[in-house]
Amino acid sequence: MRLLNTSTLLLHEFYGDKIPKYAILSHRWEDSEVTFQDLSEKKGPGMSGWDKVKGCCAQAVLDDLEYVWIDSCCIDKSSSAELSEAINSMFSWYERSEVCYVYLSDVNSTIQTPQKFNTEFRNSKWFTRGWKLQELLAPYYVDFFSKDWTWIGSKSNLEDLVRDATRIRDLWNYKDASVA
Numbered sequence: 001m002r003l004l005n006t007s008t009l010l011l012h013e014f015y016g017d018k019i020p021k022y023a024i025l026s027h028r029w030e031d032s033e034v035t036f037q038d039l040s041e042k043k044g045p046g047m048s049g050w051d052k053v054k055g056c057c058a059q060a061v062l063d064d065l066e067y068v069w070i071d072s073c074c075i076d077k078s079s080s081a082e083l084s085e086a087i088n089s090m091f092s093w094y095e096r097s098e099v100c101y102v103y104l105s106d107v108n109s110t111i112q113t114p115q116k117f118n119t120e121f122r123n124s125k126w127f128t129r130g131w132k133l134q135e136l137l138a139p140y141y142v143d144f145f146s147k148d149w150t151w152i153g154s155k156s157n158l159e160d161l162v163r164d165a166t167r168i169r170d171l172w173n174y175k176d177a178s179v180a
Helices: 036-040 050-062 080-096 114-122 132-137 159-166
Strands: 002-005 011-013 022-026 067-069 099-103 142-145 151-154
Touching (some): 022 132, 050 099, 099 132, 114 159
Parallel strands (some): 022 067, 022 099, 099 142
Antiparallel strands (some): 002 067, 142 151
16 A cells, blocks of 8 residues: 655555545546646646645645545556456455545535535535445545635534435444445
8 A cells, every 4th residue: 555654745665454544536637637647746736736745735734644645646557457456456445544534626615504514515526425434424524625725624523414416324333335
């Protein structure tokens, strides 16, 4: 498993029981995502997607975590074998993470009324992603962040809104969920 160090912003490989504690990012891909190749060639800081990477790392530091896993940066998509392994391992990677950060790039932290927040949260494009199911259900701890990396709640305290947005009745028992 390849992880990004939150202080050095360098990628490190870990195997088996040597994998350290890490946070994992759930996000919607947008223009100028920082990729494995970008990090390898040290192009990340000049890209518009860099703020998402930095925000994720900064939050992990606040949570006393030295590493993060971000799919766009930690998977070498030029290798079909690596991409296949990552897809097959993803559920367990989310499940083994200390916390999953859900980054909602289309939700503001400065919404003035609870009703407006509820509407914007439920209408986030993140909820339209097929991958959201495993990213919501596999990790025990899930924290939601607005586009400026302001914490807006956890899976437990936003449960009703998440349930409304996903139509998943029980967010805690993934064995009852279906991907079909």
